Amino acid sequence: MAGQWLQWVRGVVTVHIRGGQPERLVNRALEGGLELSSIRWTSDGKLEFELSVGDYFRLRPFLKETGCRAHVARREGMPFWLVRVEKRKFFALGIGLFFIGIYLLSSxxxxxxxxxxxxxxxxxxxxxxxxxxxxxxxxxxxxxxxxxxxxxxxxxxxxxxxxxxxxxxxxxxxxxxxSTEAEKADPQSPRHLVASNDAVVTEIYTEKGRPVVKKNMKVKKGQTLISGTIGGGDYTQTVVAKGSVRGLVWYEYNVASPLTQEVKVYTGEKKTKWYAVIGNRALQVSGYGKNPFGTSENVVVEEKASWRGLQLPFGRLKKTIMEVRTDVRQLTEEEAKHNAILQAKANVMVNAGKDAVILKEIVLHEETDNGKVYMKVLFEVEQSIVEEMPLVQMQGE
Missing domain, CATH: 3.10.20.310 (membrane protein fhac)
Known part of the structure; x- marks a missing residue:
C-alpha cells in the first residue's frame, strides 16, 4: 500500500513501444536500473509497460540504441494532477472551499x-x-x-x-x-373486598382480612369475598382488606357483522417530490404541482448527509404520493361469523380486564338477514372479581 502511494506521488506513465527491438529495449532498460512494471503485449502487437516520470526521461538513450519509439498512453499521479489543478484554479478553489465548508458545518x-x-x-x-x-x-x-x-x-x-x-x-x-421521592401511601379507610360480578370462585388469596368464600362457591354481585372485620366480641377490629379473587363470569353478546368489507388498494400510480433539507428547513426542488389523486397516502423518507461518521445538518427528503382506492370485498358467511366473534371477544376483554382469560365461547343463535350475520354468543371468562367497598357503607357489620 505504501509503495502504491509513493508511486502515485512520483507519477506513473504507461508507455506503448513501436518498431525497433522492444525485447532488447526492456532488457537494456532493466540493466540500466530503470523500474518497469506491468510489462505485456497489447492486442494490436505493441509492447506496453509502466514506469515513473523520472525513469521515463532516462529511457531516451535506450530508445535510440534499440531503434524503438515510445508513445505515452496514460498519465497518472500527483505531478499530472497538479498540472490539471493549475489549469483549473477556480475549480480547485471551489473544491477547497467546499471541504472547508463541510468541516466548518460539521464543527x-x-x-x-x-x-x-x-x-x-x-x-x-x-x-x-x-x-x-x-x-x-x-x-x-x-x-x-x-x-x-x-x-x-x-x-x-x-x-x-x-x-x-x-x-x-x-x-x-x-x-x-x-431523583425519586418515595410516594407517601394514601391513608386508607377500612374496607371489604366484594364481588364485582355474579361468578363462581376459582381462586382466592388473602393478604389481609378474613376470607368468607371458598373455591368453587357461587357468589352474587356485591357479596363480601374478603372481610375487613377480624376477631370477635371485644376483640373485633377493622382493617383494610387486601387480596385477590378470581372467578368464572359469563357474558352474553348480540353482534352483527356485514357480508361486505371495504379494502384499501394501492393502484400503483404515484408522484414523487424531492426536497433539499438544511437544518430544520426543507426546500422543494422537484415534483411541483398539486396532488393529482383523489385519495392518496404519503410516504416520506429523509436522508442526511454524513462525512467520516459525522451526520451533517443537510441532506435530501423524498416524498412519495401514492394513489389508493377503496374496494368492496364480498365475504362468505364463515368469514363474517369469524369477524363477529372477534368483535365480541374485543368487547369482553374491555369489560373483563386485561388479565381476563376467555375459556369458552358458545353460539346461542345465528341468522343472516339484510346482508349481515347476526349472532348471540355466550362467553365463559376467568377474571378478577374484586372491587372495594368501605366499611362505613356496610350497615349491620
Missing part, C-alpha cells in the same frame, strides 16, 4: 436533545444547558469537557441525580436522571 452544534426528563421541563433543561455553553450553532471546540458539563448541569438543575452529556456528530444529547 457546529446543530441540535440539542433532552432525554429522560419527567418532572423537569425541556425548556428548563435547555436554558440550563445554554448557560453552560450548549446551544445550537455553538462551535464544538468551545464546549467544555463532557464530565465538567455533566457536573455543572447537575448543580444547575435541582432534582437531578445524574446528567450525561454526549456529542454525536452535530447533535448534543443530554440524558437526565431525576
Amino acid at each position: 457546529l452544534v446543530w441540535s440539542v436533545e433532552v432525554k429522560g426528563n419527567v418532572k423537569l421541563s425541556e425548556e428548563q433543561i435547555l436554558a440550563a444547558a445554554k448557560s453552560e455553553g450548549i446551544f445550537p450553532l455553538q462551535w464544538s471546540f468551545r464546549l467544555k469537557d463532557k464530565d465538567v458539563l455533566a457536573k455543572e448541569l447537575v448543580t444547575d438543575l435541582p432534582g437531578t441525580t445524574w446528567v450525561g452529556v454526549e456529542k454525536k456528530g452535530t447533535r448534543v444529547i443530554i440524558q437526565v436522571v431525576e
Whole structure:
C-alpha cells in the first residue's frame, strides 16, 4: 500500500513501444536500473509497460540504441494532477472551499436533545444547558469537557441525580436522571373486598382480612369475598382488606357483522417530490404541482448527509404520493361469523380486564338477514372479581 502511494506521488506513465527491438529495449532498460512494471503485449502487437516520470526521461538513450519509439498512453499521479489543478484554479478553489465548508458545518452544534426528563421541563433543561455553553450553532471546540458539563448541569438543575452529556456528530444529547421521592401511601379507610360480578370462585388469596368464600362457591354481585372485620366480641377490629379473587363470569353478546368489507388498494400510480433539507428547513426542488389523486397516502423518507461518521445538518427528503382506492370485498358467511366473534371477544376483554382469560365461547343463535350475520354468543371468562367497598357503607357489620 505504501509503495502504491509513493508511486502515485512520483507519477506513473504507461508507455506503448513501436518498431525497433522492444525485447532488447526492456532488457537494456532493466540493466540500466530503470523500474518497469506491468510489462505485456497489447492486442494490436505493441509492447506496453509502466514506469515513473523520472525513469521515463532516462529511457531516451535506450530508445535510440534499440531503434524503438515510445508513445505515452496514460498519465497518472500527483505531478499530472497538479498540472490539471493549475489549469483549473477556480475549480480547485471551489473544491477547497467546499471541504472547508463541510468541516466548518460539521464543527457546529446543530441540535440539542433532552432525554429522560419527567418532572423537569425541556425548556428548563435547555436554558440550563445554554448557560453552560450548549446551544445550537455553538462551535464544538468551545464546549467544555463532557464530565465538567455533566457536573455543572447537575448543580444547575435541582432534582437531578445524574446528567450525561454526549456529542454525536452535530447533535448534543443530554440524558437526565431525576431523583425519586418515595410516594407517601394514601391513608386508607377500612374496607371489604366484594364481588364485582355474579361468578363462581376459582381462586382466592388473602393478604389481609378474613376470607368468607371458598373455591368453587357461587357468589352474587356485591357479596363480601374478603372481610375487613377480624376477631370477635371485644376483640373485633377493622382493617383494610387486601387480596385477590378470581372467578368464572359469563357474558352474553348480540353482534352483527356485514357480508361486505371495504379494502384499501394501492393502484400503483404515484408522484414523487424531492426536497433539499438544511437544518430544520426543507426546500422543494422537484415534483411541483398539486396532488393529482383523489385519495392518496404519503410516504416520506429523509436522508442526511454524513462525512467520516459525522451526520451533517443537510441532506435530501423524498416524498412519495401514492394513489389508493377503496374496494368492496364480498365475504362468505364463515368469514363474517369469524369477524363477529372477534368483535365480541374485543368487547369482553374491555369489560373483563386485561388479565381476563376467555375459556369458552358458545353460539346461542345465528341468522343472516339484510346482508349481515347476526349472532348471540355466550362467553365463559376467568377474571378478577374484586372491587372495594368501605366499611362505613356496610350497615349491620
